[in-house]
Amino acid sequence: MPRSQPSAINPGAPAEPAIAEVPATPPAATQPAAAEPRRARQRKRLPPEERRLQIVQAAVAFFAEVGLEGRTRDLSSRLGITQSLLYKYFDSKESLLDAVFEHVYLGRLSPEWPALLRDRSLPLKERIFRFYCEYTDAIFRYEWLRIFMFSGLTGEKLNARYFTHLQQFALAPLMDEIQAAAQGERRPDMEDIWNLHGSIVYLGIRKHIYQTPTPDDVRPVIERAIDRLLRDFGIETGPPMAGP
Amino acid sequence: MPRSQPSAINPGAPAEPAIAEVPATPPAATQPAAAEPRRARQRKRLPPEERRLQIVQAAVAFFAEVGLEGRTRDLSSRLGITQSLLYKYFDSKESLLDAVFEHVYLGRLSPEWPALLRDRSLPLKERIFRFYCEYTDAIFRYEWLRIFMFSGLTGEKLNARYFTHLQQFALAPLMDEIQAAAQGERRPDMEDIWNLHGSIVYLGIRKHIYQTPTPDDVRPVIERAIDRLLRDFGIETGPPMAGP
């Protein structure tokens, strides 16, 4: 079974990675117009730091699309560079993948979320709503969701690390606050929180993993999910707030 | 990067595929005790149909664990057969994978669910609860969830087919019935149904994809999720029913 071209594997994937620096020079091998003397690939010499970043960004988009087993040759040809150049910047494919994990991981969890969630000067519903708006802004990305899923399936450490942080920075405060505000006799437990979380995250999974239609604006859906949970514990939710 | 052994990729994966017919004969290459004259693999002659089924079952477990790019040599060594024998039963790895998809797909969706969900002689909550108990019994399986996720990520047709059926056999009836029973002014839409569905399915994802701890018995969690949705639309839910 000859491996199919990556572009064929996932036709629905977003166009090209947004790498501003590269003037999309297609690899010379692509259609050297019959008579034309195959023009050599224009060699572009970049400062190492810049090139390295460019490679990592492209690698994020690439591995998100085709999976972690994507071939280094395909990645390099997307970048318009030679495969061997990759090895000037990374010792091995594995270390490139580590850089990819690092890159998608960084900045994904805001350190301000615990404070936001615990800020009792705001209504609980508003805090949770704002948190999930920011959260989904951060993770409902093609690259992030798919790399996270790929790495989850192959048991990469990325996921365990992420869940630990998520628990600490978001889910734990979330549960504390809902517990403190709960009115009825049943107290929320962590599974109630996971239930809310899952119902929201599943929106992203539908969109970026299964590539199924989802609402353009997820905020009203998120708001309703929050309302449902809060009301279940007798907490006032107030009027709808999903404006612009 | 030499490919790591499949057993090393996913140490948390369930032990061995349940293949009753194979007397777990480890591949001869594994530890032929120093002095011992390498004993020939015990040859087992099976009727073609049986062998084919055995291969497919093992392939399901195998690809679920290591991904669809798993190597045929590893699969065959798990089965205790030669790699070339696989090609006596399947033209190519691709056709083997097709058989795998077929196998995991079959019997996953019960044709009786629409009738169950629409049976108004039962309380709505009970219908939904029974449906999701059966549904999660069917799909909260290591093999199914992972193969479904792998094939979703690579854009396999399996997923589209499955979602079409799911919509038709379960989600559409579900929405109809909840709409019919709804009391408040807001009518449920499909996103409300997806919300319930996602919150439940996410339990399986946490367990089998991310391999994170989840409750042993998911039924109480499912019941609460259903209650929340129904109450949100003013529908009576009655006392808890999550017994044995």
Added chain:
DNA sequence: GAACGAATAGATCATTTGATCACTAAAAAG
């Protein structure tokens, strides 16, 4: 016990793929 054919052993092929290396040329320094 003879015939059939499932299964093995294992060599082998053509590609693919991660990785290496000696050389080349673009940019910067003098």
Added chain:
DNA sequence: CTTTTTAGTGATCAAATGATCTATTCGTTC
């Protein structure tokens, strides 16, 4: 302009991998 530096190239290696083929072995059936 010349020299120096090093980013980038193209050829190539070794191992892996899907697939094929031959000769042989042995369990089943008649």
